[in-house]
Amino acid sequence: MLQRSAQLTLLIVLLTFTTKSSNSQTYCVPSHGNASYFLSSFSTSGAHVNINNPSGLPPGGVYYTDFSSSQYVKADPGDAVSWSMTTSQYYTYKRIWVDWNRDGDFVDVGETMYGSNVVGATIAGSFNIPSTARGQYRMRVQIRYYGSVPSPCGYYLYGETEDYSLLATTGNDLKVVDLEKGIYCSGSQSVKALVKNEGNNNITSFKVNASLGSTNFSTYNYSGTLQPDSFLLVTLGNHSFSTSSIDTLSLFSYDLNSGIDSNTLNDTLTGVYRAGLTGTYTIGGTSPDYTGFSKAGIEMAQKFHIEEKDTITGIAFYLNFPQLGDSIKVKLYEDSSGPGSVLAESNSYRIVSNAGRSYYLEFSCLEVLDSGSYFIALEQMSARPITLGMSKGNFRSNVAFAKDTSGLWSSMESQGLPYLFSLRMILDQYDLAQINLPSSLCSNGDSLVVSAIPAGGIFSGIGLRNDSIFDPGLSGVGSFEIRYTLLNSRGCVDTSGHTIRVDTVPTVSFTNPADLCETAAPISLSSGLPAGGVYSGPGISGSNLFDPSSVGAGSYALQYRYGDINGCKDSTAAQIVVVGAPSVSFGSVPDVCADASSFPLFQGSPSGGVYSGTGISSDSIFDPSSSGVGVFTIDYTFTDSLLCSGSASQDVVVNALPLVDLGDDLELCGTQLDTVDAGNPGSTYLWSNGKTDQSFSVNQSDTLWVQVTDVNLCVGTDTIVVNNTGVCVGVNELNQLGARIKLFPNPTEGAFHISILGLEGLVQVEVRDARGKLIRSKEIHTTGNLSVHPINLMNESGGIYTVSLLHYSGTVSYRISVK
Template identity: 25%
Template sequence: MATVVAIPLLKNITVNAQPTVTLGNFTAVCANAPSFTLSGGLPLSGTYFGSGVSSGSFDPSAAGNGIKSITYKFTDANSCTDSASSNIVVDSVTTLTFPALANICGGSARKAINIATPIGGIYKGVGVVNDTLFNPVLSGTGTFTLRYVFTNSFGCSDSTNQTIGVDTIPIVSFTIQDSICVNNDSLNLLSTPAGGVFSGAGVVGSKFSPVGLNGRVGINYMYTGANGCFNSVADTIRVDSVTAVAFAIPDSICFGSPAIPLNGTPMGGMYSLNGNSYTNTNYSGLMANSVDTIGYSYTNAFGCIDSTVEYVRVDSVTQVTLSSFGSICEDDTINLTNGLPLGGVYSGLNVIGSQYVGDTSGTWRISYTYTNQFGCIDSVDSNILVKSKPKLTLGSVGLICENTSDFLLTAGSPIGGIYKGSGIVNDTTFSATLAGIGMHSITYTLQDTNACTDSINFTLTVDTVPIVSLDSFAFACRNQGLLNLTGGSPIGGVYYGTGIIGSNQFDPSIGYGNYQVGYKFIDGKGCQDSLMKPIIVDTLPQIVSAAVEDICQNVGLLTLTKGNPATGNYEGLGIQSNGQFDPKSVSVGIDSLFYVLESRCGIDSLKVKFNVLAAPEVDLPPYGRICDAQEGLALTQGKPAGGLYFVDGVESTIITARLGRANVDYVLTNASGCTDTASASIEYYSNPEITVVGDKAICAGDSARFRVKEELVTYIWNGDTASSEYFLNPKDMILGENLVKLKGIDSLGCASEVMVRVNSSLCGFSVKAMPNPNDGNFALIINTGTEQEVDIAVWNTHGQKISGFNTVLIAGKNEFLYNLLDSAPGMYILEILVGQDLIIEKFVIK
């Protein structure tokens, strides 16, 4: 039997039963909850340990947010100790912000106060309604504290305060007289306290003007105090209308003119003349070249007065003169300028405005009337002599056609005069071409020995020539015989030109070419016109040659080489509407088309044979995406084999790894020389770079924390998908080196793997058997930095437990003496269990 003793060597060690300790679960608490006494640990009278624990109470604010481990430790009467742990969750309290509230005025509208963040809480305090509004009517004036209370998703509540001031509003007043006439001067508006703002119709600053108003008019006075609060008061004033007076009199009169009645309205008013009362109801000018002032005023039932003033200028009359006129010819017109002063009006028989027209020979009277600048009139008369003029006649001119040559005019009598009008050249000649078709007014003018001139108007008519039309002639074949010509209009004309026989036949035997043929027609007035059109004489077509080269079936639409002559076209299977040939429309092998040459005189064709060659059909499967940009790719995917590969246009047998996109073309040419191409693209991406930062060494019982610097889509830690941050639990680690495998996948689906090493050790803990080897008597020395509970056992290599006990190590050096003299020589194993960590120490008994 093995014996274990502590120093001194002669003292026995009693191994007592270890107490069984349990600790119940804790409910979650808020970070701002008050401290509370911990309970749930059994047996009672133990001690609680952990973050935020003090004297058996737990303070959430001291512990901080998160999951906190609470340990309950109990030591029995034998000083044997056991402990149990349980987690308590400290839920965070949401930080609240309640911005400052501006002061408002008493009696103002309700103000929204829901500006605290985060939203979703409730507001409390004097004047708060509906949890979101503040009503200054309910609160009265003063400063009030409002509280905002918010409960987060954990059920944790917090609150914050803010103040709001309700200011008093000023007391204001003003008075104004009861009524005012609309044409009165402005009133000064007086108020208490001064310094506010008046508003309303007719208000300008602190004055009221009744101009343009009528009836009751409201005036408002608003005053804003030093605290920004305002109040207003209103009053009214009656604006009485004035009775509009009207008084019409000419602006001016001529001295000595009849008296003018005075007609002021409404009746019953008072007149004045030049500032003096005037009781006469008629007015006449007192003195020439003067201005009289006539006033009229009227007072209505409201006592409001209106008046008007008219000014009358009394003007003098200007004396006029008119010198004698010279003689004129009949129908002549002269400008009348003999009257003085200038600017008067002439009148009399045949006077038009300031001109006189000598309509009939003889002596005639002309009057001149002058109105001066004042409108005063004077007039005088004078005579004018009108002389007779020559009498003209006109003879016949005759027929004129549109295409008549220019001719000399001799129709006017007596001769010696000149002609004017449309188509007249050099005063004597008429040009029908210049005048154009239609009726043209011509004037013939002659001056006699009295220097009097007469003229006569007549009309020359230029008749139209017949409108000749000629349809285009159809082509003629050289060998078809005489052609009867038609298409000339109007009918009844004759055809003329090369090849014409008689009046309407054409002989095409004159040979191949283009011939001009005319048609002439004379109308009933004797005017004629003609028109010419070509006749084309053609011959039968003839093909000289045509050939088509062999064609690969996959070349697409093809423009075939024209034959000789090149004016022909190919016809047959595969010929498209645009004249191109589609080889896919026919079978592989010998095919034929017809080369057709067509003219208006006939058709010629030639059968052309050629070979349609079979083309290869190639395929190149898509490459898709390749993540590892370090690996190249051999090009062997094209089918059938034997073709050439081109990477981005350059012939190659591999795709060299590179980042980005590459285009691959596979080209295969068969024995017939026909080619087909297939294309595909490949995209290279580099695998993601992964940098893991975190713990490299930890103490046993602690978690290891790792974080990936790069942003990836998927993080797989030791086979489990997680986030960029990973915690390795103590239960998943052993003492010594632990490996963590991370596979990271980026947004392109490319992945990289890294291994992270973390070393777990019992910090400050060492175990040693001395001496080793030994004869069965040896000391087990354990050094530890803290008080710890351990289980110690000895095992042989057959798995048999030799000895074992539980004890609590003190901080520092702990020594245990073993007496295993009865044990057989060989290797033995010391197991020291510290929490969940097992330490192995081997020793040998000789």
């Protein structure tokens, strides 16, 4: 509902609402129209002086408040100012501006201190004060409904604006705040000034010089302690004011703490005074600010400008002592470089009191005005003079006009009167019909039911069906005005309009991604156009990653949704096929022996894959001589035409050959026996003499070999030579001791061993040459178990020697051949 109670005061500003800052700059005053969006609180922290303003709901529907004279943050140049604001609604945009160059606006580079379109009921941040900043600056804080981008000025339906002061100061800073307000009467009057310590240090001394024009008339010397942010009213001296002259008073502070003021921008203040003048002084003026314009049978008009479409209900003004019985009316004119055609006028009003007072005359019906310039006017319908208040302080040329009895309009400055009339237009002091439609819609959006408050009117415009449904499919793309016509309670026809923009829906495409194996790594989807949209569907994680392993084999529908800068969205689908990994098997491989030849593996299925592992070469050849003995796991990997792969494993066993050792060759004589043993119990045996036993006795000369086949069918072999030299020489050659005795090697290079098994006790060993001479003698002790004893004949000459073993049970002798 457009409930707007702001009054545009034309004697204060020409084009927009204005306010005056403490640095004498004029600032635009934005206006807002709805009570549901406002600043609940704004505060700063970490500064010397901070703002803490829980302002809450603005009183009386006034959604601009100037706190710059009462609320300020004070910090050093270069410091960071931390801030926090809370709003009544979550969906609001926030802005903070500071007019660093003091030019009366907030649009220069570097003056937006916070400008993010982040929504939220409470938000905080910080900004840095420029290191060159000195003195007082205007700071503007604003919220707006998030559908409208904030700007420092203008009108908008939802939001609030608050102004504060920011004081950047270091060290010593004394500000001349104000001259004493009030009307100076004729004669000698005391002149007073208000000063403030805006620095960070205590001020113990300063001087203020007062001058009238270019003539000094007083100097004030201060001694004491003026703490930071404290005020002091000082008396500067007396001056004699006159009703016949205009006095310009100037103040200048200096010699602060016997040193230099860190901010000289606020050290001087000038005011214009006149004794008996009605109203307050104006800083910087050169003549009285207020007067009255009196003339008979005249019409007085003033120009104004509105930024957005609005409604005028009437005109307010002040008359000085009008004549009883006079008739007046107000009018609204087009702007044609002066008042043009009449757009509206009130009924005539008859003056019933000659007291000076304010008047407000309404138009019969409200006028809805587009943005632009217009003139409002007061007409004196009687032949007697009427006096309308005027102001000079904010004069603008070609703004105030007067029409004489001949019907000609002329500007006031052309009549030698550079003033503005004190006429005010009154805007929208009733519930203007509001059309409930968004500002934009996408062409694929749903139809909307159009409504308005108050109800009962008629809608018209492109895109409407059934008189109250807006269909973007019917309107097409473009901007369309929906009009609402209502006969109100006054009998006037109210017409409201709302422009809705229908935006094109983006054309979205999504090419089918290539088929994937279920074992493949996740892929980044990128075939959706335009780029920058969002993918969704089975297997999608994050914003655009598709993981085939999370869904398995199959065909899946994926969605791609894209939204443009207007918020219009569309989506489309694509198919992605996830191919299952091939089924791979690996049959058993027969065990092999360590001496087997290399052989190809063929047990993997499907064929055509690759074998890998210990002992593998050329992708499929297994070589036992390379792998060695043991159990080896071989992998078989098959990759199909889509590069999907599967694998299987199988163990290959390489068995060791049986270890066969028949011992050293045998030397026998006469009937002497010995045993050959192939070992490896449990195996099968094949001897060169046809025997199949593990062991047997030998006496005859022969060369014997054996093949031993173990349980793994691995074969080991060995060969032994048996040499029987004939009749043994010496006594007891038949080994009457009943023990197993063996000399080896025989023949020998000189060193040999005697092995004894089954003989227990002391044994005397004697070695004699062919002539019977004792060459060696050695005692050995036996236990019955097998024992081996070395004999060394390395220093003896070659030939046949007799080795005798003397035991208590008997004596045996053997021959040994030394080469």
